[in-house]
Amino acid sequence: MRDPWLIAVDKPAGLLSQPGLGPEQSDSVITRLQQQDQGLRLVHRLDRDTSGVLLLARSADALRRLSALFAERRINKLYQADVEGELHGSGCIASPLARLSRQPPRYGSHPEGRLALTIWRARAAGAHSTRLWLRPLTGRSHQLRAHLAERCHPIVGDPIYGDAGRSCRMHLHAQALSFRHPFTQQRVRLIAQEVPFATEC
Template identity: 65%
Template structure:
């Protein structure tokens, strides 16, 4: 767990894969990113979340006023997010996946296409690849649960190491939150944050 940025209003952490962002149910799920951070500063609050198996940038607010302002930016889709992923199969060029998503099962939680689902849009672009794999940049324009994982699985290109959506659950999930970009709600200045690792697998 590495700190990437800090100012009077936010702390940005580069989260490792396998660490919960907040405590789960049961004694074995009490260790989390926010639990660790609050040992030094109890007035820290999660603004958004990453899945346990996803690594990369997580933004945490310092104080309730900061939480309100940053949460509003996320709700209004004024935060730009960039992810890196390695998927099964070969993709060329770039494209978009506009498929509404809904939860299809609870244990494990699995999401997928559903006509009554919530609207979801993912932009993708090929970076590199081989005969049976592709490295992608991903830009989610909405923030649905499991959006990137479910969208890529839905087009037949699940992410490597995905324990829910892929047939190869061994190893880590090859999904990394690389960058965040926004206009700072307190200073008005553009803020561009980038992970220390672009492709950590």
């Protein structure tokens, strides 16, 4: 999607949202897109190993308004994930998350952390994993990954919280974003392409 104020892209797994430290981490979604449109700014980020919908602003005013929607929790986010083990039904995970280590960056429950809320619902169970719908009500770093790992159901292929050897990629996909457009006031629903977990290594 592209309009005068924003652009949405379908980020592949393995590509950073923004540059990291060092020349080996210079390639990213924003650096690629800014080659055609220097005014683009990231509104939010997805982890390198997460695929799916990523929203960018085309001006400083658009960035301010879209960032306010995220801060006020007026953007609905929907993810799909495959987690290890068997889960049934639905629930809400609520725990304060904080960074526990820097290299690699790892987050987990901590009494001085910031409250994180995740709604989950089982979609389908396989032989060794379960596909979930996930709706994060807050936007903490590694929220979905840390919450599920602490419930002993890490995301399949997670290189930090799970067993990366289970898959050639982490099975976490930002499926959709929905919100009221901050300029036109129309309802917007951005949906990524189908879940790419079956892609061969």
